[in-house]
Amino acid sequence: MSSDLLDVVRRCRGGEADAWRTLLPTFQEIGRRALRSFRLSRADLDDVLGDALTSLYAGGLSQFRGATIAELVAFLRTVTRNRALDFVKERNRWAPSDALDQSDESTMGRVGGPGPRDAAFGVADDECLAFLRQEVGRLKREDRELYLMKARGLKEREIAEQTGRSAGTVASQIARLLERLRERLRDRGCV
Amino acid sequence: MDRLDRLTERFVADLDRQADSPAAGCLAIDVLGDRLTGRLGPAARERVDAHLDECLTCLHAFTELRDYVQGIATPGPVSPGLARTLDGLLGHEPRERVWLRVASGLRRALVLRVPAWTAAATVAGLLLTWVAVQKLERPNSAIAPPATTSERLTPAYAQNARTISGVVGSIRDATSNGVDAHVISVTDAAGATYVLFAWGRPTIRAGESVEVVGIFTSTGQSAGSPVYQGVATALRRAR
Numbered sequence: 001m002s003s004d005l006l007d008v009v010r011r012c013r014g015g016e017a018d019a020w021r022t023l024l025p026t027f028q029e030i031g032r033r034a035l036r037s038f039r040l041s042r043a044d045l046d047d048v049l050g051d052a053l054t055s056l057y058a059g060g061l062s063q064f065r066g067a068t069i070a071e072l073v074a075f076l077r078t079v080t081r082n083r084a085l086d087f088v089k090e091r092n093r094w095a096p097s098d099a100l101d102q103s104d105e106s107t108m109g110r111v112g113g114p115g116p117r118d119a120a121f122g123v124a125d126d127e128c129l130a131f132l133r134q135e136v137g138r139l140k141r142e143d144r145e146l147y148l149m150k151a152r153g154l155k156e157r158e159i160a161e162q163t164g165r166s167a168g169t170v171a172s173q174i175a176r177l178l179e180r181l182r183e184r185l186r187d188r189g190c191v
Numbered sequence: 192m193d194r195l196d197r198l199t200e201r202f203v204a205d206l207d208r209q210a211d212s213p214a215a216g217c218l219a220i221d222v223l224g225d226r227l228t229g230r231l232g233p234a235a236r237e238r239v240d241a242h243l244d245e246c247l248t249c250l251h252a253f254t255e256l257r258d259y260v261q262g263i264a265t266p267g268p269v270s271p272g273l274a275r276t277l278d279g280l281l282g283h284e285p286r287e288r289v290w291l292r293v294a295s296g297l298r299r300a301l302v303l304r305v306p307a308w309t310a311a312a313t314v315a316g317l318l319l320t321w322v323a324v325q326k327l328e329r330p331n332s333a334i335a336p337p338a339t340t341s342e343r344l345t346p347a348y349a350q351n352a353r354t355i356s357g358v359v360g361s362i363r364d365a366t367s368n369g370v371d372a373h374v375i376s377v378t379d380a381a382g383a384t385y386v387l388f389a390w391g392r393p394t395i396r397a398g399e400s401v402e403v404v405g406i407f408t409s410t411g412q413s414a415g416s417p418v419y420q421g422v423a424t425a426l427r428r429a430r
Contacts, residue, residue, distance in 0.1 A: 005263070017281045024269050024277055029262030033255075037203055043397070046272035053273065057280045070224025073259045078211065090364065125198070129205075132198050133247070141244050148247075148254050151203045162261055182195050191194050 005069055013062055020057070027053065030073055031080040036153035038084050044091075052083040128190035135184050143177050150174050206251040218242055218249045223256050311372065311390065314422060354404045355379050356429055362393045375423065377403060382416040389423040400429035 005026060011019035031049045040048065056079060064075045136147055149159045156174065160167040185191040218239060225231050226239045243250045357379035365372040371392045377385045387405050395401050407421025 020277060020281060024273065025266035026263050028269055028273055029266045030259050033258050033262050037200065037207070042270075043272075046270055049270075049273055050276040053276055054280060057277075066221075068221040068224055069260075069263075070220045070227075070256060073224075073256060073263075074220045077255075077259070081207075093364075125201075128194070129198055129201055132195075132202055136202070137247060141250070144247070144250060145254050148203075148206075148251050149258070151199045152255065152258070154258065158258070158261070162257055178195065182193075185195060185198075190198070 006067070006072065009061065009064065009072060024053075027056075027076060030076045034077040034080045035084050037151075038088065039153070040084070040087075044087065048084045048087050049080065051087070052080045055079065055083070128185065128188070131188050131190060132181070132185065135181055139177070143173070146170070146174055147177055147181075150178075203251075206248055209248040210252045210255070213248060213252075216242075217246060218252075220252065220256070223249070223253050224260075226253070227257055227260060309367075311370070311388075314388075352404050352406050352424055354402055355383075355385060356400065356402050357383075357385070359395055359397050359399050359401055360384070361397055362395070375403075375426075377401060384416060384418045386418070386420045387423040388421070389426060395426065395428060402427050402429050 005023075008019050008022050008026075012023055028049060031052060032045065035045060035048065056076075060079060064072065066072055066075060136144060139147065145163070146159065149162070154162075156170045157167050159165075159174075160170045163170065165173075182191055222231075222239060226236060226243075231239060243253055355377065357377040360376040360378055363374045365374050365388065370390075372388065372390050373393050374386065374388055375393070375395075377387065379385070385403070385405070385407060387403060387407065403423050404425040405421050405423040407419040410418045410420050
């Protein structure tokens with residue numbers, strides 16, 4: 001991680017247009033990755049990132065007080081996720097409820113709690129969630145990392161790049177891991 | 192999506208919330224960054240790894256940070272939409288995006304400054320006044336009103352409602368004081384853009400093909416394509 005990026009941010013805050021252009025690809029990467037779990041369409045993603053960029057340009061970036069790249073990443077993550085939460089809330093307010101049930105329950109679950117169909121299962125959602133958390137906690141660290149990356153929406157190719165394993169190995173490890181978790185949840189009456 | 196997927200989503204959402212306000216014992220984000228870039232000494236690294244073995248919240252933050260760092264190291268091409276947004280902010284907005292500013296200006300005027308019921312009442316009042324004046328001046332007259340020099344000056348009343356077909360580009364909320372309203376932009380096959388105010392809740396979504404009956408007037412051209420604004424009186428999905 002280069003401290004050059006922090007210099008770019010400093011120049012952005014000074015109003016340098018070139019610095020904003022330099023920052024843009026980095027901002028886009030952080031934003032896209034921060035919003036993985038929202039599963040937005042490409043157009044919606046652009047809208048949310050555009051809004052976040054506008055708020056940063058309008059003075060939001062001056063709120064950044066950190067001194068490391070990791071802190072900058074965390075700051076940009078928070079800005080983009082807050083924008084996305086506002087966006088999803090607004091969209092859910094307008095979308096027909098049947099359309100949401102069919103196509104967008106993941107996002108709905110994030111904002112409004114458990115999806116409507118969860119009520120069909122015998123064991124309460126919160127209890128199953130606690131059980132899942134417990135089971136994930138019992139995995140070895142390597143598998144826990146795989147599960148968390150997959151859960152955030154990383155593709156197997158990306159996981160392979162980040163963990164130094166082959167995509168085929170990652171795919172089979174994840175398939176085995178998910179099957180094991182599903183089996184444990186089934187034994188518990190959650191699936 | 193099965194129940195494991197849905198539970199996983201809630202699980203990750205919980206971890207995200209915890210990462211936003213970590214517990215007292217959790218690792219600071221810059222410590223995770225140092226662990227990622229190998230800047231910790233052996234003892235500190237061992238301590239951090241021991242914590243990551245135990246704490247799912249920190250392990251989640253760590254894997255997430257690794258994802259971001261990977262993205263920063265190999266950024267992809269910037270999307271044209273985001274590049275245009277930045278150009279607009281920097282004052283280099285391309286000409287073809289001017290119509291979007293028209294739509295945005297109209298939306299802001301309707302949503303932020305003028306309550307929807309005020310806008311609706313004003314439009315309705317102007318129309319009724321015009322109708323009354325016309326009827327008083329020319330009761331039952333078949334004589335056409337005098338021609339105006341510019342289409343822009345033609346009152347909406349004097350134009351017949353027309354039906355257009357096109358694709359919805361965007362829908363913006365214009366609700367205020369409990370009155371449901373929205374503004375849609377529709378682009379037809381010829382490339383003309385219509386920015387239309389409509390009452391009620393949207394029944395269509397961006398990207399859908401629609402037929403709109405409306406009264407509208409030209410606001411000029413943008414990049415060679417005409418732009419109209421007005422009021423939608425009926426709206427349905429195209430068959």
